[in-house]
Structure formats: C-alpha cells, structure tokens
Amino acid sequence: MLRKSLPVLASLAAATLLSLAACGDSESSGGTAAASGNTIKVGVLHSLSGTMAISEVTVKNSELMAIDEINAAGGVLGKKLQPVVEDGASDWPTFAEKAQKLIRKDKVATVFGGWTSASRKAMLPVFERNKALLWYPVQYEGLESSPYIYYTGATTNQQIVPALDYLKEKGKKKIFLVGSDYVFPRTANKEIKAYAKANGMTILGEEYTPLGATEYSTLVNKVMQAKPDAVFNTLNGDSNVAFFKQLKSAGATASSLPVMSVSIAEEEVKGIGVDNVAGQLVAWNYYMTTPGKTNETFVKAFRAKYGADKVTSDPMEAGYNAVKLWAAAVQKAGTTEVEAVKKAAGGISLDLPEGKVTIDGANHHMYKTARIGVIQPDGTIKEVWDSGKPIAPDPYLKSYPWAAGLS
Amino acid sequence: MTARMRGPALFTAVALLVLVVAPAVLDPFRLGLLAKYLCFAIAALGIGLAWGQGGMLTLGQGVFFGLGGYSMAMYLKLHDAGPGNLPDFMVWSGVERLPLLWKPFTSPVFAIAAAVVVPAAAAALLGLLVFRQRVRGAYFAILSQALAAAFTIWLVGQQGLTGGTNGLTHFYDVFGRDPETDGAKRIFYFVVAVVLGALYLLARQLMKSRFGRLLVAVRDGEDRVRFLGYNPATVKTVAFAVSAAMAGIAGALYVPVVGIISPSLLGVVPSIELVVAVAIGGRFSLAGAALGGVLLNWAHTTFSEQYPSGWVYLQGLMFILVIMVAPGGVAGAARWAAEAIGRRRTGRGPSSVPEPAGPTHGQKEVAAP
Numbered sequence: 001m002l003r004k005s006l007p008v009l010a011s012l013a014a015a016t017l018l019s020l021a022a023c024g025d026s027e028s029s030g031g032t033a034a035a036s037g038n039t040i041k042v043g044v045l046h047s048l049s050g051t052m053a054i055s056e057v058t059v060k061n062s063e064l065m066a067i068d069e070i071n072a073a074g075g076v077l078g079k080k081l082q083p084v085v086e087d088g089a090s091d092w093p094t095f096a097e098k099a100q101k102l103i104r105k106d107k108v109a110t111v112f113g114g115w116t117s118a119s120r121k122a123m124l125p126v127f128e129r130n131k132a133l134l135w136y137p138v139q140y141e142g143l144e145s146s147p148y149i150y151y152t153g154a155t156t157n158q159q160i161v162p163a164l165d166y167l168k169e170k171g172k173k174k175i176f177l178v179g180s181d182y183v184f185p186r187t188a189n190k191e192i193k194a195y196a197k198a199n200g201m202t203i204l205g206e207e208y209t210p211l212g213a214t215e216y217s218t219l220v221n222k223v224m225q226a227k228p229d230a231v232f233n234t235l236n237g238d239s240n241v242a243f244f245k246q247l248k249s250a251g252a253t254a255s256s257l258p259v260m261s262v263s264i265a266e267e268e269v270k271g272i273g274v275d276n277v278a279g280q281l282v283a284w285n286y287y288m289t290t291p292g293k294t295n296e297t298f299v300k301a302f303r304a305k306y307g308a309d310k311v312t313s314d315p316m317e318a319g320y321n322a323v324k325l326w327a328a329a330v331q332k333a334g335t336t337e338v339e340a341v342k343k344a345a346g347g348i349s350l351d352l353p354e355g356k357v358t359i360d361g362a363n364h365h366m367y368k369t370a371r372i373g374v375i376q377p378d379g380t381i382k383e384v385w386d387s388g389k390p391i392a393p394d395p396y397l398k399s400y401p402w403a404a405g406l407s
Numbered sequence: 408m409t410a411r412m413r414g415p416a417l418f419t420a421v422a423l424l425v426l427v428v429a430p431a432v433l434d435p436f437r438l439g440l441l442a443k444y445l446c447f448a449i450a451a452l453g454i455g456l457a458w459g460q461g462g463m464l465t466l467g468q469g470v471f472f473g474l475g476g477y478s479m480a481m482y483l484k485l486h487d488a489g490p491g492n493l494p495d496f497m498v499w500s501g502v503e504r505l506p507l508l509w510k511p512f513t514s515p516v517f518a519i520a521a522a523v524v525v526p527a528a529a530a531a532l533l534g535l536l537v538f539r540q541r542v543r544g545a546y547f548a549i550l551s552q553a554l555a556a557a558f559t560i561w562l563v564g565q566q567g568l569t570g571g572t573n574g575l576t577h578f579y580d581v582f583g584r585d586p587e588t589d590g591a592k593r594i595f596y597f598v599v600a601v602v603l604g605a606l607y608l609l610a611r612q613l614m615k616s617r618f619g620r621l622l623v624a625v626r627d628g629e630d631r632v633r634f635l636g637y638n639p640a641t642v643k644t645v646a647f648a649v650s651a652a653m654a655g656i657a658g659a660l661y662v663p664v665v666g667i668i669s670p671s672l673l674g675v676v677p678s679i680e681l682v683v684a685v686a687i688g689g690r691f692s693l694a695g696a697a698l699g700g701v702l703l704n705w706a707h708t709t710f711s712e713q714y715p716s717g718w719v720y721l722q723g724l725m726f727i728l729v730i731m732v733a734p735g736g737v738a739g740a741a742r743w744a745a746e747a748i749g750r751r752r753t754g755r756g757p758s759s760v761p762e763p764a765g766p767t768h769g770q771k772e773v774a775a776p
Binding site for chain 2: 049086089091092093094096097100105116117118121122124125126130141143181183186187190208210
C-alpha cells in the first residue's frame with residue numbers, strides 16, 4: 001500500500017509546489033496599491049459565464065465604456081483608470097471569492113459589480129469586513145443598506161411602489177403575483193401584499209417557479225381561472241419567454257390582462273420576442289427612449305462602441321452611472337481612500353442619461369425618477385408615466401405606514 | 408532508505424509542504440483559497456473511497472456536503488444573531504419564530520456532530536434501501552444524482568428556513584474570530600489541512616483492514632462475495648456512509664473558510680465536478696482522489712482569472728483526455744511512469760507487487776456507466 005501510494009504522493013507534492021510557484025509568480029505583479037503610479041485600479045465583477053451572463057455582460061460593457069470616457073477626459077485625479085475584470089460565473093460563492101481577490105490581491109480602489117440579489121448578499125460581508133466599496137447597479141428588493149455598498153439601481157419605493165400606484169390609478173384591483181423562486185421576487189411580493197392590504201387591492205394568487213423554468217401551462221391556467229385585473233411579474237431571465245408565449249396562447253392580450261414586469265428591459269424584450277410582450281407594462285427608471293441630451297450621447301456612444309443594433313437598458317445605465325458617480329466622489333475627495341470617498345459621495349448630483357441622479361449620503365441609495373413604460377412593437381419602451389422628479393430612496397420603506405411590519 | 412520507509416517519508420514531506428512551506432510562502436488570500444481546495448480534497452477523498460475502492464459512482468455527493476455545510480452555517484447564523492434573535496434572512500423572509508429544525512443548532516457541539524452524523528445517517532439509510540435491492544452501477548448513479556437535484560430544489564423553495572438561493576452567508580464571529588482577518592484564515596487553513604491528513608490516514612487504514620479488502624472484492628465481483636457468505640449490501644452501506652461523513656466534514660469546514668453555503672454548491676453540477684476531480688486525480692488511489700480535488704479547483708481559479716469564460720471548455724477537455732488516455736488519472740499515470748522507470752533500472756520484468764487497489768484483470772468495469 002505504501003509503495004503504491006508513493007508515486008502518487010510524489011505527484012501531490014509536485015502539484016502543490018507547482019501551484020505555490022504559480023502563486024509566487026503572480027505575487028510580484030499584484031502587490032501595487034490602487035492609486036500608486038499613474039493608474040488607479042478598479043474592479044469590474046459580473047457573470048461572464050453561466051445563466052446570468054446574457055444580462056451581466058451588457059452591464060460590464062457599459063461600465064467599461066464609462067471608464068474609457070473618464071480616461072479619455074484625463075482620468076481621475078490626473079490618473080488613468082485601469083479596469084480589472086473578473087467573472088462571477090453566475091455562482092454566488094464565486095462572487096465572494098473574486099471580490100476578495102480584487103480587494104486583497106489587486107488592491108482595487110472600488111468594485112463595480114453584481115446583478116442578482118444573491119450575488120450581492122454573498123459579496124456584502126467581504127466588502128464590509130475589508131472596508132472596501134462596491135457599486136451595485138441593479139434594481140433590487142430593498143430592506144438593505146450597507147455602509148460599504150452604493151446602490152445605483154432603484155430600491156422598492158422607486159420601482160415597485162410606483163408600479164403599484166400606477167395599477168391602482170388604472171383601477172386594477174385584483175392582482176396575481178408570478179415570480180421566480182428566489183429572494184427578490186419573494187421579498188418584493190411580501191411588500192406588494194402589504195401594499196395591497198392597505199390600498200384595497202386583492203391578491204388572488206402568488207406562484208413561484210424555479211429559476212430557468214420553462215413549463216408554464218399549469219401556472220397560466222391558474223392565472224386565467226383566477227381572472228385577475230393584472231399580473232405582477234417578477235420572473236427573471238429565460239422563464240419570461242415561456243411565460244409570455246403560453247399566456248398569449250391561452251388567449252390573454254395586453255389589453256385583456258395587463259402584465260406589469262420589473263425585470264424586463266430592452267435587452268430582455270429582444271430575447272422574449274417582441275410579438276409576445278408588445279403592449280405590456282414595465283417599471284424602471286430609464287429607457288433607451290428617455291429624452292435628453294445626455295441620454296442621446298450615451299446611446300450613440302454605446303452603439304458606436306459595441307454595434308449599431310445594440311440597445312441600452314436600465315441596469316446598463318445604472319452601471320454606467322456608478323462609474324461616473326464614483327469618479328465624481330473621488331475627484332471631490334481628492335483621494336481614492338474609502339472613508340474619504342464615502343464622506344465626499346453624499347449629495348453628489350450628476351446629470352446622467354436618466355436625468356438628475358443624487359447620492360443619498362445616509363443610506364447610499366440614489367434619488368431616481370420612477371418611470372412606467374409600455375413595450376412598443378419595435379422593441380423599444382415608451383414612457384407612459386413618470387414621477388415628475390427624482391424620488392428620495394427609502395430602502396426600508398419607513399415613510400410608508402403600510403410597510404411598518406416588513407423590516 | 409528502504410521501500411518500506413519511503414511512503415511515510417513522502418507523507419511527511421507532503422505534510423511539511425502543506426503545513427510549513429505553504430503558510431510561509433502564500434499570502435493570506437491564496438492561503439484561504441488553498442484551504443478551500445483542501446476542503447474539496449476531503450470530499451474527493453470520500454468519493455475515492457466510495458467510487459474508486461467501492462465501485463459506487465455517487466453523483467450526489469453535494470447533498471452530504473450540503474448537510475454538513477448547512478449544519479455549521481445554521482450554528483454560525485444563530486450565534487451571530489445572538490440569543491432570542493432571528494438570523495437576518497428570516498427577518499426579510501417574513502419568518503417570525505425560530506423554526507423547530509433550527510433550535511438544536513444553538514449548540515456548537517450539536518452542530519459539529521450533526522455535520523458528521525446527519526450525512527452519514529442519510530447515506531446509511533439510502534444505502535440500506537438501495538443496496539439491499541441490489542441497485543448498482545448506472546442506476547445507483549442516476550438515483551444519487553436525482554437526490555442532489557431534489558435537495559437543491561427543496562432548499563431554494565424554503566427561503567424562510569434555508570435562505571433560498573442566497574444560501575447562508577454573512578458570518579461575523581466564527582468561534583470567537585472574525586473570519587475575514589488574516590489570522591483567522593491562517594487558523595482555518597491549518598484546521599482543514601490537519602483534518603484532511605487525519606482523514607487520509609484513516610481511509611488508508613480502513614482500506615488496509617479486512618473491511619478494505621472486502622470492499623475492493625465487492626467492487627470487482629459482488630456476486631462472488633455474496634456466494635462466499637458475506638453481505639455486500641452492508642459493506643457498501645458502511646463505505647458509502649463513511650464517504651458521506653467525509654463530504655459532511657468537508658462542507659462544515661468549507662463554511663468558515665469561504666463564508667457562504669448555498670444550493671449552487673450542492674446541486675448536480677458541483678456533484679459531478681467533484682467526481683470529475685476524482686477521475687482526473689486518479690480514482691483508484693486515495694491520495695490521487697484528494698490530489699484531484701486540489702488540482703481541479705486550483706486550475707479552476709487560475710484559469711478563470713486568466714480566461715474568464717474558457718474554464719468550462721478546458722474542464723471538459725481535461726476530463727475527456729483523462730478518460731481516453733489515462734483512465735487511472737494523474738495518480739495512475741504517475742504510478743505507471745514510476746514502474747516503467749523501475750523496470751528499466753532493475754532490468755526485471757513487470758513488478759511482482761500485486762495491484763491491490765486497481766481493478767483486477769479480466770474484470771469488467773463495474774462503476775463507469
């Protein structure tokens with residue numbers, strides 16, 4: 001037995017040595033601090049492989065574009081930004097590991113990244129413990145406010161609450177909830193139920209399907225039998241394709257059964273097929289069609305860089321904003337040092353593609369304008385309602401009496 | 408140095424490398440990663456035992472890894488929340504009272520015991536039901552895979568109980584230490600390394616015992632063993648339970664090292680990845696299996712840092728190459744090379760030492776579907 005395992009042990013030893021050597025090599029190149037020399041390293045951490053890649057790659061692209069724009073204008077504090085791109089691989093523990101790598105080895109000044117709530121929750125302890133900054137660019141379910149995360153997407157009262165207000169205003173009283181089975185839909189639906197209770201709306205049903213599910217005939221039957229005035233849809237990714245197709249074949253149309261979706265943007269409309277979703281409602285803070293000079297420039301630059309057929313969407317814009325807002329905070333602080341940047345960030349206000357965005361220094365969320373849109377037959381989204389002015393972020397819904405028992 | 412002494416000498420050399428050289432050379436971040444690889448090596452060691460030695464191709468080892476990991480994580484969550492308080496995810500999932508299942512996990516002793524006993528008991532139960540019915544080969548593999556799939560779906564569905572897709576994360580205090588500090592990372596590393604060494608020695612001792620010979624015999628000719636008057640079901644169940652306990656220990660160690668346990672770590676794909684690691688390392692040797700666990704995960708990190716999206720293809724390529732060119736994996740190839748050199752040096756014929764762990768001649772491969 002010993003003789004037999006001998007060569008094996010030898011190869012085990014050799015492999016360990018090999019990995020040690022490889023690690024030692026990379027050591028010499030990675031030991032520089034974020035702001036030393038003529039560059040500032042920043043981390044970009046999104047899923048470039050796996051189920052989330054289709055969405056996250058576009059955000060990565062817009063973040064890299066923002067970095068390029070800043071560099072073309074002379075950089076930050078006279079130094080060029082150098083992006084370090086890592087792959088979260090649609091796997092939450094990988095996000096935590098790569099975040100550690102960016103902070104501890106690459107010593108980046110900040111990280112832009114994440115999409116799913118699960119990836120953010122996995123990264124949160126890493127950033128809090130290492131006292132490093134994360135800019136998270138996607139709308140989410142609220143009830144969170146980390147001192148080391150800046151949330152450039154919408155929180156609940158800037159997306160879900162306005163969407164519910166819109167449905168209420170249109171007289172949709174009976175709602176059916178459909179969602180993917182993970183944290184965002186479950187928490188969002190908890191909030192929706194509390195809202196409905198206080199606003200005289202009834203929830204006829206609440207159904208969840210696993211992420212990536214494609215069989216919706218049972219669920220669609222349940223929805224059709226319940227005869228709701230509207231469906232509130234928190235399905236994510238591919239599932240939307242199957243859901244909308246089967247809803248359509250069951251005879252529902254955008255006028256007979258409106259569906260309000262909070263995870264379908266321009267990019268997803270392409271994937272679902274515009275025939276299946278034309279006329280349906282969505283809630284975001286930004287559309288490619290949002291008027292304004294800043295957005296025109298943004299869309300033009302994005303298409304020039306990545307292709308004339310590319311679309312821009314809310315999470316992409318929020319990712320782009322994150323880079324610009326961080327750069328403005330660093331410029332104001334005069335350093336990339338985290339605590340100084342945090343101190344400088346509060347109150348910074350920039351004119352961005354969605355309009356004026358202001359950082360709330362207390363809860364690290366943004367003042368954002370809520371917008372309800374209708375999907376057009378050409379795949380763009382037309383705004384039909386907006387909040388008129390940026391809404392103050394309220395991640396814990398403290399200013400809403402109906403939400404008292406939620407957090 | 409005599410041949411008898413060389414094995415222990417090499418084991419000592421590897422132990423020195425892992426316990427002295429690695430901590431001295433690596434920075435805390437890389438050391439933390441190595442600790443993670445060693446956790447997978449423990450789980451791979453268990454698969455080496457069940458699959459390589461026992462012929463049970465288990466594609467659901469993630470279940471046992473998860474049972475161990477969640478046991479540990481539940482204790483850490485309760486400890487962080489403090490007595491009387493609910494863990495953070497329960498608060499935002501709308502759970503108002505601590506579920507009954509969680510209550511005993513306030514005790515660290517219970518949690519650590521559960522991390523070993525629960526996976527072993529689950530495997531023993533499954534083994535008794537399945538092996539008695541003489542389910543084996545591909546049927547057992549499919550069954551174990553289905554178990555992994557069902558387990559993850561259940562975990563995701565029970566958000567208030569298990570944290571859903573997020574899993575359990577955000578630990579502030581692991582046995583009195585902040586898990587993100589360099590000192591804590593170092594300690595976790597040593598704990599994992601020592602546990603791996605101890606389990607390796609234990610597994611080797613087990614294989615040298617009469618039970619080990621019986622297990623290999625069951626793998627190579629289950630019916631013959633039955634005709635000799637032994638009960639193969641019992642032998643296989645014990646081996647499977649030991650392998651599950653190892654996966655449970657690996658999971659329990661993984662939680663403080665990496666700081667998260669989630670369903671994405673225990674589903675069908677990670678379970679298969681573990682088996683692929685064992686195949687690449689060499690399933691007929693326990694050290695080979697453990698080596699595979701380290702090697703594959705190290706390659707995973709390194710390549711995904713260089714070529715973010717190329718890793719999946721490379722992994723597939725490695726697996727195909729190993730199956731086609733070196734079915735014994737790295738360990739098998741190394742042994743073959745060592746024997747070839749030995750033959751040339753002594754000018755003798757093929758080694759007279761029998762191959763206790765490899766498949767015997769003339770036997771069909773029972774395990775591979």
